[in-house]
Amino acid sequence: MAGWITKGGHGAQTSIVDGKQHILLMPAWVVIGILLVIPVLVMLIYSFLTQDFRGGVIWEFTLEAYDQFFIDRGLFGDDPPRIEWTYIGIFWRSFLQALFAMVFCFLIGFPTAYFIATRAPKSRSFWLFLITIPYWVNLLIRTVSMKFLIRDTGPLNNWLMSWGVIDDPISMINTNFAIQLGLFYSYLPFMVLPIYASIERYNFALSEAAADLYSNRWTTLFKVVIPAVKPGIIAGCILVFIPSLGAFLAPDLLGGAKNFMIGSLVEEQFKGQSGDWPFGAAVSMILLTIIMIILLFYARAQSRDNTGGH
Amino acid sequence: MRKITMTLGAAALAMSFAQSAAAEKLTVYHWFEYIPQELLNEFTAETGIEVVMDTYDSNEALFANLKAGGLGSYDVAVPGDYMVKIMNDEGMLDTFSPSELKNFGNIMDQWVNVDFDMGRKSSIPYQWGSTSFMVDRNVYSGDIRTTDIIFNPPSELKGKINILDTAGETLAFASLHMGFPQCSNDRAQLKELSKMLETAKADWASFNSDGAKDVLASGDAAAGMIWNGFGAKARAERGSLEYSYPDQGYIVWMDNVVLLKDAPNRDAALKFMDFLLEPENAAAVTNYARYTAGVKGVEAYLDPELVTSPENNPPADAPAGTFIEVCAPETQALYDAIWTQLKK
Amino acid sequence: MAKPSQRISWYPGFREMAWLCLIILYAPLIIVTIYSFNNSPSITIWKGFSFVWYNEVFFGPEAAKFKQATINSLTIAILAAVTSTVIATLSALAMIRGRAFRGQAVTFGLINLPLMVPEIVTAVATLIFFASIGFERGLLSILLAHIVFCIPFAYLPIAARLQGISSVYEQAARDLYATPGQTFRLILFPMMLPGILSGFLLAFIISLDDFIITNFVKGAGVETLPTAIFGAVKQGIKPNIMAISTLMLAASILLVSISYLISRMGNNRD
Numbered sequence: 044m045a046g047w048i049t050k051g052g053h054g055a056q057t058s059i060v061d062g063k064q065h066i067l068l069m070p071a072w073v074v075i076g077i078l079l080v081i082p083v084l085v086m087l088i089y090s091f092l093t094q095d096f097r098g099g100v101i102w103e104f105t106l107e108a109y110d111q112f113f114i115d116r117g118l119f120g121d122d123p124p125r126i127e128w129t130y131i132g133i134f135w136r137s138f139l140q141a142l143f144a145m146v147f148c149f150l151i152g153f154p155t156a157y158f159i160a161t162r163a164p165k166s167r168s169f170w171l172f173l174i175t176i177p178y179w180v181n182l183l184i185r186t187v188s189m190k191f192l193i194r195d196t197g198p199l200n201n202w203l204m205s206w207g208v209i210d211d212p213i214s215m216i217n218t219n220f221a222i223q224l225g226l227f228y229s230y231l232p233f234m235v236l237p238i239y240a241s242i243e244r245y246n247f248a249l250s251e252a253a254a255d256l257y258s259n260r261w262t263t264l265f266k267v268v269i270p271a272v273k274p275g276i277i278a279g280c281i282l283v284f285i286p287s288l289g290a291f292l293a294p295d296l297l298g299g300a301k302n303f304m305i306g307s308l309v310e311e312q313f314k315g316q317s318g319d320w321p322f323g324a325a326v327s328m329i330l331l332t333i334i335m336i337i338l339l340f341y342a343r344a345q346s347r348d349n350t351g352g353h
Numbered sequence: 354m355r356k357i358t359m360t361l362g363a364a365a366l367a368m369s370f371a372q373s374a375a376a377e378k379l380t381v382y383h384w385f386e387y388i389p390q391e392l393l394n395e396f397t398a399e400t401g402i403e404v405v406m407d408t409y410d411s412n413e414a415l416f417a418n419l420k421a422g423g424l425g426s427y428d429v430a431v432p433g434d435y436m437v438k439i440m441n442d443e444g445m446l447d448t449f450s451p452s453e454l455k456n457f458g459n460i461m462d463q464w465v466n467v468d469f470d471m472g473r474k475s476s477i478p479y480q481w482g483s484t485s486f487m488v489d490r491n492v493y494s495g496d497i498r499t500t501d502i503i504f505n506p507p508s509e510l511k512g513k514i515n516i517l518d519t520a521g522e523t524l525a526f527a528s529l530h531m532g533f534p535q536c537s538n539d540r541a542q543l544k545e546l547s548k549m550l551e552t553a554k555a556d557w558a559s560f561n562s563d564g565a566k567d568v569l570a571s572g573d574a575a576a577g578m579i580w581n582g583f584g585a586k587a588r589a590e591r592g593s594l595e596y597s598y599p600d601q602g603y604i605v606w607m608d609n610v611v612l613l614k615d616a617p618n619r620d621a622a623l624k625f626m627d628f629l630l631e632p633e634n635a636a637a638v639t640n641y642a643r644y645t646a647g648v649k650g651v652e653a654y655l656d657p658e659l660v661t662s663p664e665n666n667p668p669a670d671a672p673a674g675t676f677i678e679v680c681a682p683e684t685q686a687l688y689d690a691i692w693t694q695l696k697k
Numbered sequence: 698m699a700k701p702s703q704r705i706s707w708y709p710g711f712r713e714m715a716w717l718c719l720i721i722l723y724a725p726l727i728i729v730t731i732y733s734f735n736n737s738p739s740i741t742i743w744k745g746f747s748f749v750w751y752n753e754v755f756f757g758p759e760a761a762k763f764k765q766a767t768i769n770s771l772t773i774a775i776l777a778a779v780t781s782t783v784i785a786t787l788s789a790l791a792m793i794r795g796r797a798f799r800g801q802a803v804t805f806g807l808i809n810l811p812l813m814v815p816e817i818v819t820a821v822a823t824l825i826f827f828a829s830i831g832f833e834r835g836l837l838s839i840l841l842a843h844i845v846f847c848i849p850f851a852y853l854p855i856a857a858r859l860q861g862i863s864s865v866y867e868q869a870a871r872d873l874y875a876t877p878g879q880t881f882r883l884i885l886f887p888m889m890l891p892g893i894l895s896g897f898l899l900a901f902i903i904s905l906d907d908f909i910i911t912n913f914v915k916g917a918g919v920e921t922l923p924t925a926i927f928g929a930v931k932q933g934i935k936p937n938i939m940a941i942s943t944l945m946l947a948a949s950i951l952l953v954s955i956s957y958l959i960s961r962m963g964n965n966r967d
Binding site: 095096097098099118119120129130133194195196214216217299303308311313314315316317318320 | 411413414416417418419420421422512518519520540543544547558559560561571572573682686687689690691692693694696697
């Protein structure tokens with residue numbers, strides 16, 4: 044199209060917003076700055092405050108919250124300090140759950156995205172529409188639907204029993220499996236859409252060239268297609284992994300509040316019985332730090348890919 | 354299009370203002386599923402006071418949320434006996450004089466001078482009942498009058514037990530099981546209690562208070578701790594459930610409507626208390642929640658089924674129930690630690 | 698795409714996987730929809746088709762509660778979507794039409810920050826912030842929190858649209874002595890409209906759907922539809938909840954369809 048004109052418009056000629064950019068951006072800066080950046084900093088401060096008896100904080104600096112996270116001093120607080128594995132364990136479990144959700148979403152999501160991208164344009168947009176709808180349907184309602192479906196006396200078990208596949212209902216609810224299923228189900232569309240966007244831009248002449256060079260289908264898939272659409276795959280993986288890591292609804296509604304994940308651990312501190320705000324703030328800070336590190340690696344890998352491509 | 358969005362925005366603003374401009378209001382912080390919506394509608398019809406309600410699922414959650422800034426936005430709450438004392442000690446309650454309530458005389462005599470609120474200065478009785486557990490007799494037909502069902506379950510029930518997610522009640526129940534005092538300072542006992550709970554936890558399916566009825570009624574759990582009235586509702590949905598009054602003891606409690614400190618609508622709160630002290634209205638709560646009222650003259654309005662319900666009538670040889678004790682803060686901190694240990 | 702590439706691009710099992718994906722995504726939703734028409738107080742035993750639970754939602758004892766929650770949800774969603782769409786439109790103009798400026802990368806990161814911070818962390822941070830400055834929790838606190846996380850959702854389609862519009866039209870207008878204001882109003886804004894509308898709708902849906910952040914920052918007795926549904930679901934899935942869910946499902950599908958049609962109209966016009 045008129046790409047060169049656009050380029051010229053940015054450089055030589057004046058744009059209608061020149062000189063007013065800061066005014067235009069001011070609302071975004073102010074709103075996000077005051078309502079997100081400052082709150083995160085306040086949360087950081089809170090994580091170093093002292094907890095009052097069952098709720099509320101005292102404005103005194105302490106490392107208590109982080110100590111509680113990492114160090115086990117026994118029931119009475121005077122055992123020799125050891126490493127506290129409980130919370131690290133909850134993080135590890137959440138990490139594994141998110142990782143598995145990511146892998147399963149990829150295993151189903153990639154072929155789906157590929158299939159859609161290779162349809163004729165008309166049926167392609169219809170398929171895409173079908174995948175997009177669940178993406179926008181309330182996550183709470185989707186999780187509740189899953190809970191209804193898989194409970195011991197739910198439709199799934201009823202059908203399996205009436206078809207004679209099983210004799211007794213399979214207990215799925217309140218297990219790690221149920222959480223996994225919930226995460227997978229919640230974030231599957233997040234995997235399909237970015238991969239689709241990549242494959243749609245993929246030039247299938249590359250696959251043909253590979254075939255001409257006697258590469259078989261699967262070699263072409265792994266050696267040509269997947270490397271070419273890697274950015275979409277990574278974006279999809281991140282879009283599944285990060286929300287899974289901090290998920291609350293799936294562990295709370297499907298995991299029975301016994302199989303804690305990070306999200307439920309945090310929620311318990313604020314809405315539950317312990318009222319330990321500093322500890323909840325500390326857990327949130329640790330989660331945020333981990334995610335920022337992951338995103339940083341992603342950004343660096345991306346910029347390396349970009350410069351390498353030129 | 355811009356006009357349309359602007360109109361929409363203006364309409365939305367108007368809506369939100371219309372809402373805040375409504376007449377008198379009362380904000381209730383209540384247990385979940387504990388008052389029939391019809392009764393609240395009736396209160397509004399009678400007094401013109403609009404009721405908004407938030408719910409909680411344990412005395413401890415109520416306390417934590419009020420302490421973390423909830424005070425000043427609610428008018429009344431409905432804590433259990435021991436929590437009334439704790440809240441009062443923390444200065445969370447306002448007081449009233451009996452003359453401010455025209456129905457004060459309707460409070461049953463035995464519930465006026467209670468040790469958690471001598472002479473009823475901040476609270477009125479709501480309902481009282483017991484905390485124990487239920488078992489699905491289709492799954493387990495053995496002896497259920499023992500707390501072993503929960504803490505040392507038979508193989509049929511392992512992995513199918515729901516526990517109330519309420520620190521106070523669940524720990525007191527565990528202490529009854531062990532035969533320990535509720536506010537023990539004995540480190541060996543506390544360690545033993547903690548260890549027993551950790552072991553038992555392996556056999557539990559879930560911690561769930563608001564779903565305690567549903568997990569039993571739906572068959573997702575075959576045994577579960579539950580309050581007697583909530584249990585009666587569960588039995589109505591699944592006839593094979595039986596409420597147990599175990600030999601080791603069980604918990605009795607009284608929930609009370611308290612006037613909160615800094616209540617934004619103190620007058621409306623007192624009107625609400627008066628409303629709940631009307632025998633007909635107290636009976637409506639009882640018929641809905643299936644516990645027992647603490648108000649004189651409710652008998653004429655009660656559902657006859659309640660008189661004979663097994664949940665409300667302990668067998669003759671059952672021990673008396675135990676109230677939850679309020680421990681000294683240092684001791685309470687130890688029990689909180691046991692609970693945290695158990696939940697993590 | 699030419700025919701040969703279709704042959705080359707074919708993989709065994711991919712079609713089946715795609716169908717499996719659709720089944721997984723839709724089965725629970727369809728089942729809940731079906732059971733919401735169940736003529737039985739027990740949720741799992743099918744006793745024939747009826748509207749009894751919809752009747753319960755609209756005329757039952759809890760109708761007033763759900764009505765109030767719906768009004769709250771819609772009020773918040775409309776205001777949050779309008780505000781965030783305006784903010785996103787201004788930002789997109791500055792980011793895409795203006796010259797490169799110092800801090801552009803940081804600004805881009807800032808606009809997308811609500812997408813990167815996990816929802817539970819945003820919820821905690823916002824709650825602590827409101828509590829620490831003594832801001833009363835209620836409808837307004839929910840609205841403010843919603844505006845923030847709606848911004849990136851409104852921004853993405855608007856920016857994408859703006860990138861697709863060549864600046865040659867504005868240049869032409871400027872050459873004919875139109876003021877920047879006129880150029881925006883008469884030329885650029887109408888061309889951006891599909892993107893703006895689709896951004897508005899996405900922000901609207903996102904606000905309407907939010908549970909976690911709303912649950913943390915809501916005040917005494919203020920419920921939105923998702924928090925009301927969550928509160929009810931905690932006590933067990935009742936048929937009236939399935940009826941409400943089905944209604945929300947229908948609303949989401951309707952909004953997504955509209956957004957989809959608008960963006961298609963926009964693309965076809967070019």
